[in-house]
Amino acid sequence: MALRANLAIAERLRARSGARLLLALKCFATWSVFDIMAPALDGTTSSSLNEVRLGREKFGKETHAYSVAYADDEFAAVVDHADKVIFNSIAQLERFGAQAQGKPLGLRVNPGVSHSHFLLADPARPMSRLGERDPARIAAVLDRITGVMLHCNCENDAFESFDALLGRIEEGYGAILSQLDWVSLGGGIHFTAPGYDLDALADRLRGFAERYGVTVYLEPGDTLVTNAATLETSVLDIVENEGRIAIVDASAEAHMLDLLMYQQEAAIAPARGDHIYQVCGNSCLAGDIFGEGRFEAPLRVGDRVSILNAAGYTMVKKNWFNGVRMPAIAIRRPGGEVERVRAFTFEDYVASLS
Structure with missing residues (x-):
């Protein structure tokens, strides 16, 4: 761990x-x-x-x-x-x-x-x-x-x-x-x-x-x-525009804001293979981009994509931009079991507003 x-x-x-x-x-x-x-x-x-x-x-x-x-x-x-x-x-x-x-x-x-x-x-x-x-x-x-x-x-x-x-x-x-x-x-x-x-x-x-x-x-x-958490996402759509683009069910703007603030790319697993995609968030911000990912097989809707090193300056900065669904927070225990400790609802979104 x-x-x-x-x-x-x-x-x-x-x-x-x-x-x-x-x-x-x-x-x-x-x-x-x-x-x-x-x-x-x-x-x-x-x-x-x-x-x-x-x-x-x-x-x-x-x-x-x-x-x-x-x-x-x-x-x-x-x-x-x-x-x-x-x-x-x-x-x-x-x-x-x-x-x-x-x-x-x-x-x-x-x-x-x-x-x-x-x-x-x-x-x-x-x-x-x-x-x-x-x-x-x-x-x-x-x-x-x-x-x-x-x-x-x-x-x-x-x-x-x-x-x-x-x-x-x-x-x-x-x-x-x-x-x-x-x-x-x-x-x-x-x-x-x-x-x-x-x-x-x-x-x-x-x-x-x-x-x-x-x-x-x-x-x-x-x-x-460092390297103690991942943002686990799923592919919602694949589009083509000067390259292959995978849209996932999370947002750099809402969930990993420092990537945009410091103009950095996320590390994306498994980072190997010949199939290259730009992995993007599902907000309306044109630059909502996690970064380039390399995969061993073509991505399909529903595939899991792991955004690495997602602990520091992430959960403390998460926000409700576009009302994008907030990822749950889970802990992987030493035995391998995953415990969900917090899930977010529509009521949490409403409560963040007035």
């Missing part, structure tokens, strides 16, 4: 590095498998009131609350469900800090450097609103915070690039880091990727913690659930 294999790697990293690992709910919040994930992790990190409450009620363990901007009518509830409260700006710290009821407070720091393949996801992009950059401004509020969050990586699958990036952060903010109790290095570190030097990462994290006298947190999301 891919999820368990990824979690085993996470446990090895925890044991060797001493770092604490928090599931990033913004990426994966399917609470039906939290019982499988919780033993390998230390808690959850959130980006909204709904997420921090979900982490507290469904995952347990440690909860970190963060928001790009807290709202007045939600902040008290955030504090109720959080173990640590992290602010995106000094202005928000000054506005809400006194209301945090003695909880440990943190501040997001934007060091102006990052690893990202996409401008859309780059926290160090021009005019970024994500975190404080000026070391002098940050130093001026160190008496009000106990830690900082630095989220600078996106799909960083090489230890060497992570190591170089962390070195640049230390050069710019080392004097601040040494005055803290904890530092979160965020997510986006793809340490479950094949060939990743896990031992080097663990030793680097342990050395960082010892050098600055801090507890280190990581906030993994996608790396924990």
Whole structure:
């Protein structure tokens, strides 16, 4: 089971590095498998009131609350469900800090450097609103915070690039880091990727913690659930237009939105054979395309097509565009049996509207 294999790697990293690992709910919040994930992790990190409450009620363990901007009518509830409260700006710290009821407070720091393949996801992009950059401004509020969050990586699958990036952060903010109790290095570190030097990462994290006298947190999301789910679809129609096109009973726009946002193609099983089809969704969006699939035999109406790597940033982003039917959520247990844990109905569609 891919999820368990990824979690085993996470446990090895925890044991060797001493770092604490928090599931990033913004990426994966399917609470039906939290019982499988919780033993390998230390808690959850959130980006909204709904997420921090979900982490507290469904995952347990440690909860970190963060928001790009807290709202007045939600902040008290955030504090109720959080173990640590992290602010995106000094202005928000000054506005809400006194209301945090003695909880440990943190501040997001934007060091102006990052690893990202996409401008859309780059926290160090021009005019970024994500975190404080000026070391002098940050130093001026160190008496009000106990830690900082630095989220600078996106799909960083090489230890060497992570190591170089962390070195640049230390050069710019080392004097601040040494005055803290904890530092979160965020997510986006793809340490479950094949060939990743896990031992080097663990030793680097342990050395960082010892050098600055801090507890280190990581906030993994996608790396924990890589290849842990598929979107199972059925062929509804085959059309010909400059090539063969298979229309399936799902939608990239509604069910795997990141494919369109980042202009990527899905991995489609079995990915072998001489019969090539463009696999498309059944919404009215002209560009609702999963990608090119290769098959060993011609596709027919009713055939199953598996869209791979469908866990991270999928179920948390699913939507009701066109009223397209929502796929059920099912879990394949270690013995091979499939348990349907959630099916969606017309009433769910109606309830999402007004």
